[in-house]
Amino acid sequence: MAELVINGTPMHYQFDGLEQGPVVLFSNSLGADLTMWDGVADKLRAHFRMLRYDTRGHGQTPALASPISMADLGQDVIGLLDALKIQTIYFCGLSMGGLIGQWLAIHHPERISKLVLSNTAAKIGTSTTWNERIETVSQQGLSSIVDAVLSRWLTPEFRHANPDTLTRLLATFRANTDAGYLACCAAIRDTDLRDDIHRITAPTLIIAGTHDPVTTVADGQLIQKKITDAQLVELAAAHLSAVEVADAFAQALQEFLPKPIAEQKCLEWMLSDRATYDAGMAVRRDVLGSAHVDRANAGITDFNADFQDFITRYAWGEIWTRPGLSRHSRSLITLGMLIALNREAEFKMHVRAAFNNGVTVDEIKEVIMHSALYCGLPAANAAFHAASEILNEQRL
Numbered sequence: 001m002a003e004l005v006i007n008g009t010p011m012h013y014q015f016d017g018l019e020q021g022p023v024v025l026f027s028n029s030l031g032a033d034l035t036m037w038d039g040v041a042d043k044l045r046a047h048f049r050m051l052r053y054d055t056r057g058h059g060q061t062p063a064l065a066s067p068i069s070m071a072d073l074g075q076d077v078i079g080l081l082d083a084l085k086i087q088t089i090y091f092c093g094l095s096m097g098g099l100i101g102q103w104l105a106i107h108h109p110e111r112i113s114k115l116v117l118s119n120t121a122a123k124i125g126t127s128t129t130w131n132e133r134i135e136t137v138s139q140q141g142l143s144s145i146v147d148a149v150l151s152r153w154l155t156p157e158f159r160h161a162n163p164d165t166l167t168r169l170l171a172t173f174r175a176n177t178d179a180g181y182l183a184c185c186a187a188i189r190d191t192d193l194r195d196d197i198h199r200i201t202a203p204t205l206i207i208a209g210t211h212d213p214v215t216t217v218a219d220g221q222l223i224q225k226k227i228t229d230a231q232l233v234e235l236a237a238a239h240l241s242a243v244e245v246a247d248a249f250a251q252a253l254q255e256f257l258p259k260p261i262a263e264q265k266c267l268e269w270m271l272s273d274r275a276t277y278d279a280g281m282a283v284r285r286d287v288l289g290s291a292h293v294d295r296a297n298a299g300i301t302d303f304n305a306d307f308q309d310f311i312t313r314y315a316w317g318e319i320w321t322r323p324g325l326s327r328h329s330r331s332l333i334t335l336g337m338l339i340a341l342n343r344e345a346e347f348k349m350h351v352r353a354a355f356n357n358g359v360t361v362d363e364i365k366e367v368i369m370h371s372a373l374y375c376g377l378p379a380a381n382a383a384f385h386a387a388s389e390i391l392n393e394q395r396l
């Protein structure tokens with residue numbers, strides 16, 4: 001379990017997805033925890049680095065102090081980002097998480113490069129309804145409102161068809177402490193951002209649920225009216241749309257959030273000289289293996305992007321594709337040259353690649369023997385050690 005003490009509270013958080021991707025932070029609704037994003041995270045793991053956390057008083061993050069305000073919940077996010085040394089994020093929050101997102105985009109616009117506000121409002125409910133809920137939970141405990149909460153969270157059709165999801169959500173809800181839940185109810189009750197959200201400048205996507213009885217499509221439209229150029233997507237779901245229609249939710253995020261540098265660059269390259277790029281990528285995958293190429297692509301940054309393009313397009317698209325020598329021969333001479341140059345990491349990579357090109361263990365041995373003549377015994381000795389590591393790795 002990953003945990004950091006933020007503003008005096010041990011905060012539980014979790015990273016998933018593409019390590020070098022842009023960070024999307026997910027903030028849960030009242031009564032849920034970071035697992036409510038499981039379905040969405042599964043769909044996005046190839047594209048983004050996802051950071052989820054349990055809001056104070058939820059899941060494995062306790063509410064040690066009460067009262068809690070929306071500013072406290074917002075500052076928890078800032079504290080977490082500071083502790084993790086993350087400067088800017090795409091923020092995605094649902095319901096209470098959406099209130100936290102609005103507060104952050106108003107008070108810390110420099111940290112939010114894009115904002116997704118799902119199933120939320122600038123003011124959720126009324127003081128009367130929240131006070132009634134606070135009274136009920138204070139006197140009868142959280143379990144007394146379970147049925148009412150679930151009927152707001154998910155449509156009857158979804159609940160009927162997905163008993164396992166229902167059981168999991170129920171367990172999550174019951175695992176919260178009364179005190180933590182009550183503190184967040186009061187924070188939501190006391191939050192009214194209707195006069196402030198016009199200050200939000202981050203590009204914003206609002207997601208509303210057609211069947212959401214808590215934060216309605218009209219609530220989403222009100223936010224949309226006040227935030228310049230905000231987009232609104234309506235999904236066929238009740239309040240927990242990220243659970244009920246996780247695929248459609250993830251799709252909406254993917255369409256709204258910019259593609260990671262790696263994907264953008266690959267797209268640009270393919271468009272600029274598609275034939276060479278495609279040929280290079282195909283040979284590179286054949287020879288080095290897709291796992292290696294996927295790792296290299298995932299690691300593309302602004303700094304190394306042009307070099308990665310050069311490798312695919314020039315080394316693999318223009319040289320390795322030339323018809324004058326077989327891939328088998330190219331592997332043998334590549335190994336010989338890498339021994340001469342004493343490039344251990346590249347040599348090992350090309351021992352693996354040589355097997356993909358049909359080179360045998362005996363042939364690799366002969367190349368190294370031959371190199372002893374022209375590169376010297378120390379070079380051949382080092383090559384035998386390095387090649388042996390790969391043979392062991394591949395159980396050859």
Ligand SMILES: O=C(O)CC1=CCC(=O)O1
Pocket residue numbers: 028029030031094095096097124149152188214239
């Ligand atoms: O519990 C509910 O009724 C739904 C809800 C309100 C705020 C939130 O985060 O969830």
